[in-house]
Amino acid sequence: MLCFLLLTGLIFSSCKEKGRLIPGETLSSTRIEYVMPEEGAPHEGTWLQWPHHHQYGKAYRDGLDPTWIEMTRELQKSEKVHIIAYDQKEKDRISNLLQGAGVSLQGLDFKLFKTDDTWIRDNGPVFVRDKNGELLIEDWGFNAWGRKRDYLTGFPIHYAYCNAIPQKIGRDQNRELIDLNASMILEGGSVEIDGRGTLMACKSSILNRNRNPGMSMEEAEILFKKFLGCSHFIWLDGQAGLEITDQHIDGFARFADAHTIVTMNEADLLEYEVKPSDIDRLFSAKDKDGVAYQFLKLPLTQKNVRTTNGTDMGYKGSYVNYYIANARVLVPNYEDSNDSLANAILQSFYPDRTVVGIDVRNLYANGGMIHCVTQQQPLE
DSSP, X not given: OOOTTOOOOOBTTBOTTTTOXXXXXXXXXXOOOOXXXXXXXXXXXXXXXXXXXXXXXXXXXXXXXXXXXXXHHHHTTTSEEEEEESSHHHHHHHHHHHHHTTOOOTTEEEEEOOOSOSOHXXXXXXXXXXXXXXXXEEEEEOOHHHHOXXXXXXXXXXXXXXHTHHHHHHHHTTOOEEEEEEEEEOOGGGEEEOSSSEEEEEGGGTSSTTTSTTOOHHHHHHHHHHHHOOOEEEEEOOXXXXXXXXXXXXXXXXXXXXXXEEEOOHHHHHHTXXXXXHHHHHHTOBOTTSOXXXXXXXXXXXXXXXXXXXXXXXXXXXXXXXXEOSSEEEEEEOSOTTHHXXXXXXXXXXTTSEEEEEEOHHHHHTTOOTXXXXXXXXXX
């Protein structure tokens, strides 16, 4: 396990101090060095890590292909789609799948990088702007959600390939990269930002000894202020061990825009196993100016989710884990009667974008939804 005290903050061949906490530094004395643009800001493109068979087998891969095909189909209508393929053989397979489904390869950017899995939100690059507005990549540490054993397969999760993805993208784009691997283990699904300096997160997926042993909340906040541009924080407790992520915030609470949190009603949050105390904190949340957020509430699915082969997962699905693209909003759908209701609520909120439901039943059976497997690259 990485030790929090061994902070190196490397950037490619330069600036070795940038990622290091200064002894005696406090949140009030910390300066913002980089700002992460909100998801709804204009994109250059979206990154996807295409499923393959090298860790979980062909059945896993084949069951997820249709979701990636439909995401690609919709995303390429308004932005570039960067597709990470495991190798040339996988690139050829993916190209054939897309063309067979009537999806043009024009505007697709294939990269041949080995990966362990699909969750690019958690392991991928975090694009930020410096004080001059230049776009850089931050590479936060990734250790497969606390080096857990996969509760579905029962064998250790490998993650070294995925952890290297930000560096590979940085080198490929000849873009400055800030290496924060030794500063903090941080999955992208653990944090939500409102674009005006507020960050929302569950402590359970960050201040957990399986990620950042010994790290205090203030130490985390100093890093978030310096590297993400957030100086105001909404901390929920979360529940360590609830599922493999230790309760990522993006499964049940997101910033729909700078003034609105999208979530569920209290009864559905309780069914989604959010603690009552966290529900209270969520609904009393205020922005950095002390203004209460508005709330957009989506339902859970009407019934328990069933995979495409009919397996009952035993629990309902969340629509909160959607993704905001330039002209599309990709929403997890489950072949459930509440799909149309959730899509309609989001369409009303995003009138200038087209809401598209994407079938995620098999993806959900493996631990995530749309937001978990997408990562935005802001427009230069």
